[in-house]
Amino acid sequence: MRDEDTVIRAEHVFKKFIWRSTIEVGEALERSTTWTIGGVAAIVAVVVSNLDSVAKISSLDGIKTSVVLFTLSLLFGALSKQVGMAVVAGVNTLKETEALLNSEAGQRLINQMTIEPRQLAQELAEPFLWPLSTFVRKGGERGLVDYVSGDKRFVRMFCFQIAFNALHVVLAVAALFAIGLSI
Numbered sequence: 001m002r003d004e005d006t007v008i009r010a011e012h013v014f015k016k017f018i019w020r021s022t023i024e025v026g027e028a029l030e031r032s033t034t035w036t037i038g039g040v041a042a043i044v045a046v047v048v049s050n051l052d053s054v055a056k057i058s059s060l061d062g063i064k065t066s067v068v069l070f071t072l073s074l075l076f077g078a079l080s081k082q083v084g085m086a087v088v089a090g091v092n093t094l095k096e097t098e099a100l101l102n103s104e105a106g107q108r109l110i111n112q113m114t115i116e117p118r119q120l121a122q123e124l125a126e127p128f129l130w131p132l133s134t135f136v137r138k139g140g141e142r143g144l145v146d147y148v149s150g151d152k153r154f155v156r157m158f159c160f161q162i163a164f165n166a167l168h169v170v171l172a173v174a175a176l177f178a179i180g181l182s183i
Contacts, residue, residue, distance in 0.1 A: 019151045019152075019154070019155050020091060020151065023155060024091075025158075026161055029162070030084025030085060033081045033084065034081065040070055040074055043175075044067065051063070058182045058183050061182065062178050065182075066179035066182075068175075070171070070175040073168050077164070080161050083157055084161045087161060090153075090154050094150050094154075117144050118141060121144065124136060124137075
């Protein structure tokens with residue numbers, strides 16, 4: 001069912017509450033990823049700066065494999081961190097926007113608008129460069145027909161954050177095994 005030209009229903013509010021409560025785990029995950037990225041980077045720094053000593057006890061292939069795996073781990077950790085920061089900031093923006101729109105001043109503002117919602121979505125997207133302008137415009141248009149579309153987007157991003165973080169951890173552990181098994 002399309003939400004356009006309807007009032008927000010109890011189901012929308014309930015979905016938003018559940019999804020946002022779930023997504024809040026992403027903030028803790030994003031903070032912990034900072035620490036794991038730092039740990040992986042420290043391990044790489046120790047291995048690389050002590051390469052002569054490490055090469056005496058580990059095979060060169062094991063060292064090469066572990067450095068590649070650590071590098072991939074750092075890449076996926078950085079992706080997880082970036083997506084996590086975007087989710088946290090995006091959900092905070094949604095909350096602030098809803099707080100404004102649900103306030104007395106926000107209701108007055110809405111009632112004073114003389115522009116159609118679709119035109120407003122177009123104009124909000126104008127100053128952004130492509131492809132962001134398309135993303136903003138389509139997001140605004142989607143929000144007109146699906147009141148929880150923003151929350152759905154952040155749930156999907158949260159899922160990517162978890163996947164990137166899992167890859168980050170698995171690759172770091174694989175790197176440790178690669179260097180450990182080559183001893």
